[in-house]
Amino acid sequence: MIVYYNGQYLEKERVAISPDDRGFLFADGVYEVLRSYQGHLFRCAEHLKRLEFGLEELRMEGCRVKELGPVMYQLLHTNNLAQPDATVYVQVTRGSAPRNHRFPPRGTAPTVYAEAKAFTPPTQLQERGISAIVVADQRWARCDIKTVGLLAHTLACQRAEEAGAFEAIFSRDGVLLEGTRASILFVKDGNLVCPPLTNYVLPSVTRTVVLDVAAAEGIAANVRPCFEPELASFDEILMVGTTAEIIPIVSVGGVSIGNGQPGRLTRRLQTAFRKVVAAERAASSRAYGSGV
């Protein structure tokens, strides 16, 4: 696999992250995961905008975010991923410097790493739905930034796995926030119910697409806090994210949601979402040829 590392394209085995890298020592970094559909990076600009937001909030300097788009397309091209389903992972840290909690000297170059790999869409999960559990949110107070500080996420995700579930939904003081790897949306009485985008929720690129799609379909969206005791009263629950796309959550903590089957509104949104992806893929193809 050819990856990108600090301006170079090289074999992944040749990448040597320094033990002084602030990503390794301090979780001092941000990342993005993008989905490539036949060589088209879906909502690439939105992902890079979110990356830039994180860099700005954390005051990380020196990463030329605009150059990352071409880098990611180059990775797809070089690794023969212009046709297969694929994902691109990109991570930027505050660079490598002698260990010190304070920021390193100005001018310290950030570490920029990116890789592309083939991806198998979770078609069966999208079709049949998944089960989830609720876990107490132990994360820090800036979940609106997509940092690599993901230990609470991994612990929650592992708990879900061991409970026979696919996803864990973070609940803070009884308020349902998001999953460990995706946003969560609820359906009640034919409307979408969406947790507000607070500092405890990542502004999900896919969620925005789904809300736009819902609006175009005439489905109303009500943004309001969603409480844990309400769970069983929702008609449908959706896990929405870059790799998940839209996966129905058909049970939470062993309790069926709705009739325990993927719901009607979920199906409509899945169909509409696929149309948006296909349309953007086609538009990009017309504009740029193969897209890669």
Add this chain to the structure above:
Amino acid sequence: MIVYYNGQYLEKERVAISPDDRGFLFADGVYEVLRSYQGHLFRCAEHLKRLEFGLEELRMEGCRVKELGPVMYQLLHTNNLAQPDATVYVQVTRGSAPRNHRFPPRGTAPTVYAEAKAFTPPTQLQERGISAIVVADQRWARCDIKTVGLLAHTLACQRAEEAGAFEAIFSRDGVLLEGTRASILFVKDGNLVCPPLTNYVLPSVTRTVVLDVAAAEGIAANVRPCFEPELASFDEILMVGTTAEIIPIVSVGGVSIGNGQPGRLTRRLQTAFRKVVAAERAASSRAYGSGV
């Protein structure tokens, strides 16, 4: 510099952390910093016990913690640090595996990295005292584990630096917890006042030593929540930690503590602390020769 990396001693430049390392991707790791006094690692067993606690809480397997003591002494020896003041840093992550929030397959080897380097004790700061600021605690809910998820710490420490202060004290809901790199103890009416060891406070090795020293000196210690509005009413404040040892905090947020000079009780504890260090250093020397 010769460092330790996954069973080998090698030049630091030759260490190649994988971009798939869970320390780099997920902050999925723990660490310790130890202080060497003329080749004696102070309270080595206690540091390793805390490391082991973290590994157990996070269910990280495969690290033979008992072997790390000899590794650290070997690093001091190899790098000619048997006499100078030095520190040892050791970090253990859940190893390297294809990126997935869930734990990697059983048997995945942890990443173990350690380095020793010369250290200049903060003698002037211990003598004159430092100023601190109070920052809102944005950290996660398991601060009792010494993980590499230190982004909130680095942001707070940087804020302190930019405010002309040396340390930031985390306050959560108005309760004072600890510093970004050390524990905090307060003095009131001749007694020590100590924040309880909750999930928001690291069980500090140095704090335990200081409390033992205080008991031996006949100084009472009162463990109770300490509130932000109380700050100005404390007679003295101490920053206690492995590299800080005991540093007086003489002002917080621009407000003088006591008379704005290091206090009498701080001085007594500093003297008594140095005696403990010297005694343990001497005992180790008698038992093992040079200590390294």
